[in-house]
Amino acid sequence: DTPGWTDIDGQTCYDLQENGCEDKPYRGLSSNQACCKCGGGHRAATAFMYVVQPLVLFAQEVYGQPVPRTASRYSVNPECQLAKYGLTINGSTGALELTCDYVGCFTKAEPFEVQCTITAHQIDGELNSTTTLSLQAFHLAYESQVLLTTDTHPLRRAPGNEARFPLLNDCLTLSRPSKKWSLSYSCTPNGVEGKTRLLESDTLEVQPLAQGLSGVTDLGNSSGQTGQPGGACVVEGTWAGAGGKRPASFKHVLLGPQPWTSFDYDLRRVYATVGARARPLHVRRTKDGALPPARFSAACRVVGGPDLVFDKATGVGTVAGHTVFFLDVLTGSLRVEPSAGLHAVFDAQTEASAIRRELVLSCAVFGHYELSALGHDPSVRTSVEIRLNDPMCWFNTTAYFYRVTEAPNLTTAAACRGACRANPTCSHYLFEAGTCAFPSDRCVDADLSLETYGTVTGASS
Numbered sequence: 001d002t003p004g005w006t007d008i009d010g011q012t013c014y015d016l017q018e019n020g021c022e023d024k025p026y027r028g029l030s031s032n033q034a035c036c037k038c039g040g041g042h043r044a045a046t047a048f049m050y051v052v053q054p055l056v057l058f059a060q061e062v063y064g065q066p067v068p069r070t071a072s073r074y075s076v077n078p079e080c081q082l083a084k085y086g087l088t089i090n091g092s093t094g095a096l097e098l099t100c101d102y103v104g105c106f107t108k109a110e111p112f113e114v115q116c117t118i119t120a121h122q123i124d125g126e127l128n129s130t131t132t133l134s135l136q137a138f139h140l141a142y143e144s145q146v147l148l149t150t151d152t153h154p155l156r157r158a159p160g161n162e163a164r165f166p167l168l169n170d171c172l173t174l175s176r177p178s179k180k181w182s183l184s185y186s187c188t189p190n191g192v193e194g195k196t197r198l199l200e201s202d203t204l205e206v207q208p209l210a211q212g213l214s215g216v217t218d219l220g221n222s223s224g225q226t227g228q229p230g231g232a233c234v235v236e237g238t239w240a241g242a243g244g245k246r247p248a249s250f251k252h253v254l255l256g257p258q259p260w261t262s263f264d265y266d267l268r269r270v271y272a273t274v275g276a277r278a279r280p281l282h283v284r285r286t287k288d289g290a291l292p293p294a295r296f297s298a299a300c301r302v303v304g305g306p307d308l309v310f311d312k313a314t315g316v317g318t319v320a321g322h323t324v325f326f327l328d329v330l331t332g333s334l335r336v337e338p339s340a341g342l343h344a345v346f347d348a349q350t351e352a353s354a355i356r357r358e359l360v361l362s363c364a365v366f367g368h369y370e371l372s373a374l375g376h377d378p379s380v381r382t383s384v385e386i387r388l389n390d391p392m393c394w395f396n397t398t399a400y401f402y403r404v405t406e407a408p409n410l411t412t413a414a415a416c417r418g419a420c421r422a423n424p425t426c427s428h429y430l431f432e433a434g435t436c437a438f439p440s441d442r443c444v445d446a447d448l449s450l451e452t453y454g455t456v457t458g459a460s461s
Contacts, residue, residue, distance in 0.1 A: 001041045002034040003316050004323055006341055012321025013037065014306075015344070045122050045129035046070040052096060052133065054141035054250070056168045057104040057111065062087070064096025070129065071120035080116035085137070089118065096135075103137055112137050139248030140183075140237055141168050142204065149206050149256040165204040183237040192231030192254060204235070209256025228291060230255035257291045259369050260380050265334065269385040275340040276391075281384065283332040293367030293380065296332040298325075300363040300386070305345045308361060319359065320345050325386065332367060338388045346390040347418040357390040392421060399428065401439035410436035 001013035008026045013035035021038035023030045033040040052064035066074070074094035082088055085107055086100040100106065116133045142165045149163040183202055187193040195207040209229035236249040265281040272278040285292065298317060300308040306320045315327040322341040327334050346357040367380040394417070410416045416436035420429040423438075430437045 001036055001321065002029060003311075003314070003318065004339055004341075005029055005034040007031060010341060010344065012341060013041070014318075014321030043123075043127065045120070045127035047129055048120055048131055050094075050118055050131050050133040052135045053143050053168065054145060055103045055135060055137035056141050057102075057109045057137055057139055059103045059168065060098070060101065062096050062098055062103060064133070064135065066094040066118065066120060066131070069094060071122045073121040075119045075121065077117040077119075081114055082116060085112055085114060087114070087135075089116075089133075094118065094120065096133075107137075111139065138250050139246060140235070141250045142166075142235070142252060143168060145252045147204075147206075147252055147254050149209055149254070161208055163206045163208075164199075165206070167202050183235055185233065185235050187231040187233035187254060189231055192229075192233070196233075196254070198235075206254060206256075209254075228255060228257045257369075259291045260285050260293065260367065262380055262382070263332070263367060264382045265365075265384055268383070269387070270334075270336050271387045271389065272336045272338055273389045273391050274338045274342045274346070276338075278336040281334040281336075291369075293332070294370045295329050295368050296327060296365060297329070297368065298327050298334075298363055298365045300361040303360040303362070304349060304357075305359045308363075324361070324388065327365065332365065334365065334384065336386055336388075342388065343390065343392075343421055344414075344418060347421065348414040356393040359388040361386040361388070397428075399439070400443055401428075402441035402443060404430070404437045404439045407436045407438065 006012050006026070007016065007020075011020070013031070016031055016035055016037065018037055021031050021035070023032050025033075029040075031040070032038045035041055046068070048066045048068055048070050050064065051067045053062070055062055071094070072092055074089055074091055076082070076089055083099070086098060086103070086105045088097050088099050089095070090097055104110065104112075113136045114134075117130055118133050119128055119130045121128055147163075147165050183198055185193075185196055185198050185204065187196065192209065195209060197205050199205055231254050232251070233254045234249055234251045236247070238245050238247050263283055263285045266284055267281055270278050270281060295312075296315075297312050298310050300310070300317065302308050302319060308317050308319050308324065310317045310327075312329065315329040316323060317325045317327065319342065322345065323337065323339040324342070325334060325336045325338075342359070345359065349357050363384050363386060364381050365384060369379060407416065407419065410419055411434060413431045413436075416429050416431045419436070420426040420438060425440075426438055427442070428439050430439060
């Protein structure tokens with residue numbers, strides 16, 4: 001939906017009924033253009049990447065899939081040579097699959113490399129997104145060509161907090177347990193190599209890589225990891241089998257990013273009046289960890305109103321279609337700026353004597369790391385409370401009036417109160433037995449004494 005859009009009656013896309021969709025524009029946009037339920041809104045294909053483990057020759061299983069899975073139909077470009085190597089893409093799920101018994105069955109078990117363009121056909125083919133699949137097959141390999149020692153998967157951790165990376169198994173090794181690879185391991189810069197060792201099981205064990213240790217540059221789009229502790233490494237080996245000795249190697253990057261362990265804002269609670277803007281909140285990171293999150297998101301529990309909807313692409317948080325805050329998804333800065341349309345949410349709250357209506361949002365802001373699509377990436381979070389106040393204070397009072405004007409078309413207390421709010425000459429409203437009325441011409445003494453709701457305007461936080 002288009003953030004902040006309302007029709008001439010003040011309804012957002014959230015409020016609009018489907019039979020209210022029309023082509024009549026208001027402030028430049030009609031509901032058919034602004035709202036998803038009317039066939040409009042902002043439409044763009046959801047981007048994805050293709051995550052694939054290095055393939056090991058003779059392996060009987062492969063792992064590759066689109067992340068996130070955004071479609072139920074996938075296709076490849078005409079030049080894609082997957083079939084030549086006994087591989088295919090599942091047209092429904094996008095997953096990589098074998099078409100023969102093992103990796104390399106059509107290539108005499110020689111290493112190979114393939115690159116294809118994968119297209120995800122989304123929303124009945126109306127929106128398409130493409131990405132590149134690049135895969136290589138090796139005689140031996142680890143799970144990725146970038147090994148991250150910060151992977152928080154419990155199976156990755158040793159008792160001393162060392163990270164462990166087993167070789168990917170192939171059926172050649174599994175079927176001959178008496179035979180195995182004779183391996184050696186080396187890295188550059190050499191400060192990293194001193195943190196590694198090969199266990200008897202051929203598993204690579206890596207001690208924690210401290211900040212300030214030698215690093216790796218030119219890592220491309222690797223979430224800001226350039227310069228983080230690590231090294232360029234290679235595992236080399238020879239497998240002795242019936243066909244003689246088979247030398248092999250697997251080049252990769254060993255990386256120990258130093259993510260933040262926590263963060264907070266310069267304020268933990270912020271107040272804002274609807275229609276006004278609070279001062280921005282800026283992230284304060286902890287002293288440890290040099291790598292900031294790749295992106296930020298938020299989730300809030302709302303007391304006194306509908307649920308908050310957070311758009312992770314734009315960083316806009318809305319309640320009932322009305323903007324509440326803007327979160328910079330790259331830096332984490334938070335700007336609370338509740339739109340004037342939120343008065344409809346306040347008007348829908350139940351009456352209470354002498355009350356200034358309020359929405360309380362208990363929010364969690366998350367910092368996400370996208371270091372590895374195969375691992376369990378770390379994340380950090382902090383809490384912030386947002387209190388939104390009605391610019392009008394409503395109070396229950398008994399007063400004298402000369403006249404009362406009924407509004408039979410307003411059948412709820414919320415609609416009655418909203419109409420009074422919207423009329424600059426309205427100071428009181430009355431809602432009884434399903435009937436809305438507006439007393440006027442107040443005086444000290446008159447024939448008509450009424451218990452009404454009055455308002456004080458211009459209240460601020």
